[in-house]
Amino acid sequence: MTDRPTVWEEMPKINRDLLSPLQTTTWTYYLWVGVLSCFVAAGAGAWTYQIQTGIGQTDLHHPIFWGSYIASFVFWIGVSHSGTFISGVLRLTNAEWRRPVTRMAELMTVVALLVTTLFVFYHLGRVWRFYYLIPYPNQRELWPNFRSPLMWDATAIFTYATASTIYIYLPLIPDFALARDRIQGWRKTVYGWLAIGWHGSQAQWRTLEMAIRIITPLIVMVMISVHSIVGFDFSMALVPAWHSTIFAPYFVVGAVHSGLGMVVIGLYTLRRVYRLHEYVRTEHFEKLGKLLLVTTLLLAYMYFAEQLTVWYGQVPDHMAVQNSLLYGAYAVPFWFMVSCIYIIPLVTLVWPRFRQWPVGLMMIGLIINLGMYIERMLIIVPPLARPRLSFQWDEYFPSLIEFAILVGTLALALLLYSLAVKFVPVISIWEEKLGKKHAQEH
Amino acid sequence: MSQDPQATEEYSKTAASPYKWEMVVDLDRCSGCEACVVACHAENNIRISGEEEAAEGRAINWIRIERYWEGDYPNVKAKFLPVMCQHCDDAPCEPVCPVYASYHTPEGLNAQVYNRCIGVRYCGNNCPYVARQFNWFDPHWDEPLAEQLNPDVSVRSGGVMEKCTFCVQRIRSGKEAAHKEGRRVRDGEITPACVQSCPTSALIFGDRNDPDSRVSHLKKSRRGFHLMESLGTHPAVTYLRRLSE
Amino acid sequence: MPKNTETTDRHVVLGLFNPATFLPPVLEHIRSQGIPDLLMEILSPLPLETSLLNKPVRIPLHRLTIIGGIVGIGVGIFFAAGTALLFPLVTGGKPIVSIPVVGIISYETMMLMAIVVTFLATAIKIAFVQQSGLRNDPRIDEGSVGLSIQVGNDTAKAHTISQLLQEAGAFEVEIRTIASDS
C-alpha cells in the first residue's frame, strides 16, 4: 500500500458530488421533465392515431416505401454507438481520459437503442402483428425468414441491446452498492437488488474486472456488426445507390460520427447542469474533438470514394440519384448536409484552440447530428425516389404526423435520459476514483 | 402431354411442378386503352383510393400503363409500357421479407400472402419494377359497391403489401377443373383478367412448361426482351418490342 | 426467530483501516491465529492491484464465455438453417440454407450467448461469493479499507482477532454474528 492518501481523502467529496444528482432535484428539472412528457404524450397520441387510421398518415407512397421512420431508426442506432465506442474502444486501448465520459455515453446507448426499437414499430404497417417477427414455436408452424436482412437486423439489435444493457450494468454494480448505502426510501430497496450483494471484496472486484475485460472486445465486435447489418439492409437491396459495398463500413463510421457528436452534447449539458467541471475538464472535450476530426475525415473519405465511383461510372440509374442530390430536387438538403457533417466540423476542429472550447464543440456536436439526420434521410429517400422506371420518379417529405412522432420520440429519449440521470450516477464513481488513483500514482 | 426434353432441362428449376406460368406482352399490339386496368380492379378487389390518396401517389394499380415520351413536337412519340409484377424467377422482393409473406411458388409465381404481411415494405423498395403496391389505409367501398367484390380474392386490409398475382384464383380454379378431369390445364384455358379483356390481344398468358403453348412460342420471338434483363431477376413476363422503322 | 444452538452461529470480524495502513503484518498475525487466507477478505472502494491474500482465483469465466458462444452458434444455426428447413419456402432463388445467412445469424447469436452467459456467471459469482455474511460498510466507500475475517462459531477467537485488528491500527472493529440458518 503505497498510494498517497489524497484520493482516499477525496472519496467522500467524490461520492457527494457524483451522487448529488440522485439526491437533489431542482424545480427546473421537474419543469423540464414536465415539458418533455407533454411532447412524449403528443407523440404517443400521434402514434395511436396512426395505428388507428393507418400507416398512410405518413407521407410515404410508392415507390418511396421507407422514409423518416427508417431514417430515424438508422440515426438512433448511430447514436447508440456513442457509448460502445467510447467505453468499449477506449477501454480496450486503455485510454485513461475516458473515465468520466463512459457512463453517460453508455446511458445514451441504452436509451438510443430503446428508441430505435420504437421506430421499427412505428414503421410497421400492421404493428399488431409484430409477433410474426419473433422466432418461437407457434400453431402456424411457420418461422420468420432469416434470409431477410431485416431479420439479421432484428437479431443483431437484440444482441446489441442485451449486450449494452449488460455492459452498462456491470460497472454500475459497485455504484449501485454505493447508492444503496447512501439513499433512503424505496430507491434503497431497488439499489439493493441491483447491487446484488456487492461489498467490495477483492473476489468481487476481480470477477467484475474480468467480466468487463471479456465483454469489452465482444461488444465492440457486436457494435461493428450491428451497424454493418444496418448498412446491409440497404446494400442488399437492388435499389440504385443502395447496392454498394462501402455501405457497411460507411454506416459504422457514420454511426460513430454522430454518436461522438451526441456524447459531446451530453457531456457539455451534464457538466453544466450538475457542475461537474472538476470531473469533466477541457481535456475531455479536446480529446473528443480530436476523435470527431478523425471520424469526419474518415467519413468524408468514404463518402467521396462512393460518390466518385458513381460519378465516374456514369451508370444512368445511379446518376439519376446523384444528380437529384447534386443539383436536383434534393440539392438543398444535400449541400446543407455536406456542410454540416464534413465542412463545418473540418474547418473548426482542425484548430487546437477550437477543440478546447466546450461550447463550440457542443455546437459542432449539434450540427453534426443535424447533418447526420439529414444524411440518413438522403441515403434512404432519393434512391427510392429515382427508381429505374423513370415514370415512377417521385418526391417525399415527412407529414405532420411523422414529425409529431419524431419529435415525441426525441422527447422520449431526452426524458428517459433525464430520468436515468436521477437514478444512475452519470460518472462511474469507482472508475473515477480509480482513474484519480492511477493519475496520482504516475 | 408431351414434354420437350430440352424445355424440361432448361426449366429444371421448376420441374417440381408441372406448370410454369408466364406472360407475354406484345408492345406492337398494346394500344394503351387500359381495359386491363379496370379488368384487374374488378377481378382483384383493388381498393378505390379516391382523389386525395391518388393525389398523394397512392392509387393502387396491379397493372399500369407507363407512358414515355420520345422527341419534341412535331416529331414526338408516346410509347406505352404495361407494367405488372414480372413474377421474377429470382425475385429481389422475396428474400427480403422477414416473415415469408413474399415467396416463390413451385409454379413460378411470385406470391404475396396478405395475412402474413406485417407491412415492413422492404419488398416494395426492392422491386425494380415498382410493381408492389401498399394499402396505406383500410379499403372502403361506399355501399353497395362492395357487392361486386370477388369472393375468390381476399380484401386486403390496411398496412398490407399487394401486387399482381397473375390472377392466382383463376389459375387455382383452372387447375382444379383440370385435376378433376385428370388432365393438364390446356393452353388458353386459364387467362388472368387483364389478358382476358385485352382488346388487341397484346397480353398472352400460358404455361412455359408446355412447349406448344402460345407463350412458349412467343417467348422465342426475336422481338422478345425482359425488363431490366441485366439485373438478373429472370422475369416471367416477356415483352415483345414495338416495331418501328 | 429462536436460536437453536449457540454453536451454529458464525462470527465475522470486520476491521476498518486507513488506506495508508500497511496491511501485510496484520495479515501475518491473523494467519498465525490459524485462520487461513481463504477466510479473510479485503474490502475496498477500488479494485486493488496487489493481491495481499494468498487465495486461488478460480473464476472459469473465459471457459463459460466460449461455451456460451458455442451454444449461441447452435442457436444461430437452428434459426438460420433449421427453421428454414422446417417449412422450406423458396425466396428469390436463394438456397433454403444460405451459408452467409447462417454465418451472420450465428455470429450474432454467438455473441449474444457468450455475453449473456458471461454476465450470468459474473452476476452469480458476485452475488454468491463463498463468504456469506460479508457486508459492505458505507465507510469503506468513503475512503477506507476493510479487513473481514470469518472465524466460524468460535466466539473467543472472534474477540482475539478483534483485539488484534485494533492493535494493528484499525480505527473501527466490529464483530457480526450470523445465525446459521438465517
Place this chain on the structure above:
Amino acid sequence: MNLYRRTLLKILGLTAAGSSLPGCEREVHNLVPYLLPDDNIVPGVANWYTSTCQECEAGCGTIVRVMEGRAKKIEGNPKHPVNEGKLCARGQAALQGLYNPDRLQGPLRREGKRGQGQFRPITWEEGLAEWVEQLRTHAGKSAMITRPVSGTLASLLTTLMDSLSGRLVMYESTGEQTLRTANHLSFGTHDLPYYDLANADYLLSFGAPFLEHWLSPVSFGVAYGKFRQGRPLVRGRFIQVEPRLSLTASNADQWIPLRPGTEGLLAIGIGQVLLRDGLTELSSFHRTSFHQTFSAFSLEDISTKTEVSEEMITQLAHELTSANAPLILGGGPAAAQTNGTTTLILINALNVMIGAIGRRGGLQWMEPQISPVDLARPGLASELTLMDLAGEFEQGSRTLLHLYRADPLFTLPPSLKFERVFDHAQFIVSFSSFLDDSTSMADLILPDHDPLESWGDVVQQDTIPVPAWSVSQPVVRALYDTRPIGDVWLDAAHRLGEPLRERVPWNTLHDMLKSRWQTVLTKHDSPQSFETRWRETLQEGGLWPSNIPMRQTNTVIPSITYKPPEFLGNSSEYPLYCYPYPSLGLHDGRGANRPWLQELPDPLTTGMWGSWIELNPTTAKALGIHPGDRVRVTSGYGSIEASVMVFPGLHPDMIAIPMGQGHRAYGRYAKGRGVNPMVLLGPSFDGQSGSLATGGTRVRVERIKGGSRLPMLEESGKNPVIGRIQETGGL
C-alpha cells in the same frame, strides 16, 4: 381458345324474369338458408349470364359472372362478333353503375322549386298516376330526349311517341353525326360501313379516335391487334394525322400534326398527287368531278395552310398506292369543325381513289338483313335538331319533357341555351337511374332498372361485318324499387287506354321482346320449339347470321368545294384553338360517377379524378406557365379554371381539355369535380350535319393564382423521356 373457355363457363340463360334470384350467404355470423332452393344456383359457384353492354352504342356482347345473386364481373362474350370476348374499360365498369351508391332507389317527386334538387320519395302508383295525368293534359305536346336506344325498346318508344304525337329525340354527343351525314352524301346510305382494319395493311387516319371511343372501339381494338401482328409477314403500317397526339395517334407509326380544321385540305393535297401521278384508277365521271375538287389549291398553298410539308403529302400519296390494302379513316378532330362533313367527304373520295370501297381491307356494307326488330335504330339527332326542339318548347308547342339516360344540360354547351327547354317545359319526367344535371331539374323521376337488371336487346348493323342482334337479360334481381322503362311506358299506355293499348298489347317489355324474337327465331327453319331456341339464344347472347353477302355501293360523291374552318372569336383576343375531347374513361361524362373510371389514369397525361388543360411546352413557356399552374381559359362564351399539363404532342396554337368532368350533380364521385369544357364552346355548327363544331371556338389562356396537386399516375409529373429508362429494349 374460346372452345376451351366454353367448357369452363356455364353460360346460362334465364327464361323467366322473376326467377327467384337468391338471398345470400353473407359473411356475417349468421347462416341464412334459402327458403326455396334454386336449381341454377350453387352457393360458392359462379354462374355466367350473357348480356349486352349498354355503356356506349357499340353493342358489345358480354357475359356476367354472378355468384349468389351478385354480379361480380363483366367480360366480353367470346362468341360475339362485335368484340370477340374483349371488353373496354367502360364496359367493365358497368358494374359500378349497377352497384353505384348514388343510384335512385325509387320514384321521386320534386319538392320546392325546380332545380333545387329536393325530392321526396313516392310510390310507383302515385308516380304513374301523376305522369299519366300529365300525358293526358299535355296530349300531343310531349317530347322525349334519350340516349340512343335500339331494338325492342327503341321500337316501343317510337311507336308510343308516334301515337302520342310526341317527338322522340335520340341524342348522343359523340354520335358521329358528321360521319353519318358525310357517308350518306358520299355513298347514299345511312348505314355506316364496316371498316375492315384487320385486313388492311396501310391505315391513314385523319384523327379518327378508333382506339378510344370512335364507333366501336373494342371491335377496332381487336382488329388493330390483327392489323399489327395478326398475320405472318404482314405488319400494317399506320399514319395518324391530327393536331393532338391522341391515344390512337400515339399508336401510329407516324403522327403528323397539322393546323386544326385543315384535314380536308390535306386530303385534297393527297388526292391531287394521286391524280397528278396517275396513281389511281377511276371512272371518267369521277376523274372529272374529282379533278375539279382536287385541283382547287396548289400543293404549296396546301402545305402552308396545313403545315404539312409537300414532301410529306407526296409521300403519303405514294405510300397509299404502294400498299396492297390501304384504308383511310376520318373522324375525331377532323369532324369537329365547321367544315367537318366536307372534310369527311373528301376523305371518302380518297378512299374511292385508292379503291377501298367494297374491298377486303376497305369499307364494306352488308346486305340488309331481317332483324328481330324491323326498325334498326331511329336516326340520331344532331345538336341543331335539339335547337329545333328547344324552339318548339319556347313556342309552347311542346310542354311535357321526358328524359332517359340523356343529360343535355351537361353535354351541351351552355351557349346553346338549352335550359330554355327546362324553363319552358311545364312538366319534366325523367327515367334516369341517377340524379344527373338534367334529371335534377325534373318534376318526377321514375327510375329505370340498371341494364344488368333488365331485359333488352340491341341491334347492331353498323360498322360490323355481320349483323349482331344481341339480347340482355336480368342477371341480378333488381336492387331497388325501380322499374324497367319499357314496363313503365307499357303501363302508362294501358292506363291511357285505346288506341295505345291496342298498338302495344304487351304487359312488359319482356313479353314484347319475346314476341318479336319469336318471329325471327321461328323464321330460321329449325325443328326446335321457340322456347328452346330462345333459351339457346340467351345462352349465346344473341343471334348473328354468318356469310352475309357484301353490298355493292354506288359512290355518289358530289363535286365538293373545300371550305376553310370557321372559328368563333378573333385570333388577336383569343389566340388559341380549343379542342375538348371525350375522355377515355368518362367519355362525354356518363362514366364520371364510376370510381374505377375516375381512377383510371388518362393514358397520355396520366391524370385522374379531375380536369386539366393541355398546353404545348413551347406555348406554355411563351405564356410563362409551368406544369401544375392554375390557369383560366376564356372564350367569348365562358371561362373555366384548371391546372395545366404540359403536353408535348399538341399543336402549339391549340389547347386540349378532356370532357366528362364538371358535373353539377350525378352523385358523389362526379359532383363538383373538375370543369366542363363545354362551357367554353360557342354556337358553332357544321351546317351540313347540324353537329356542334366542338373545335370551332377560340380561347385565351392566362395564369391565375394558386395551383393544385392533380392526381397523376406518373407521380413526378415530369414527362419521363424514353432515354431515361434503362434496359427496356427501346420498348
Place this chain on the structure above:
Amino acid sequence: MALLAGSMAMGVGALYSIGSADLPVQDQQPVRFSHRQHAGTLNIHCQFCHRYATQSPVAGVPSMALCQTCHESLSETTPDMKMLRIYWKEKRPIPWVRLQRLPDHVYFTHEMHLFAGLSCTSCHGNVSGMSSTPRAPTYEMGWCLTCHEQRGASHDCWTCHK
C-alpha cells in the same frame, strides 16, 4: 409459484395459438337442431342436407324447403319442431348461428377435399354422435398443414391462401 407457472403456461399458450381462426361462439341455435338425431339415429347422409359439398367450395346449409320434405309429414313432438313449423309458415329462414367460419384470407373448398377422398368425419368428427353442431377440432394453420403433410397434398401457401 404455481400462479406464476400457470400464468406463464397461459402466456406461452396464448403466444402459440395467437392468430388462430377459431370462433368462440357457443352452439346456441334458434332451433335446437341435433346432428345426433339426424345423422346418427335417422342415419341421414351428410350430403342429403349439405348438398353442395361435392360441387362447391361451400357445403351449404339446407334450404327450409329441404327440411320440409321430411318434416311436413312428421308430427310436432318437440317444441323445436314446432319452432321449425312456425318459421316455415312465416316463410322466414332460420338465422342459424355460424360456428365454423374461415377468415377471408383462406381459400378452402369442400369440393376438392371430398374429391381427394376425405370423408366428412375426417375434419368434422363423428357428427352422428354429437348432440350439438359439430366443428373441426381446431382451425389452426398447423392442423391443416399436418394433414396436408400426411397426405402429400400441396404445401404451397397459395394453395390455401388467397
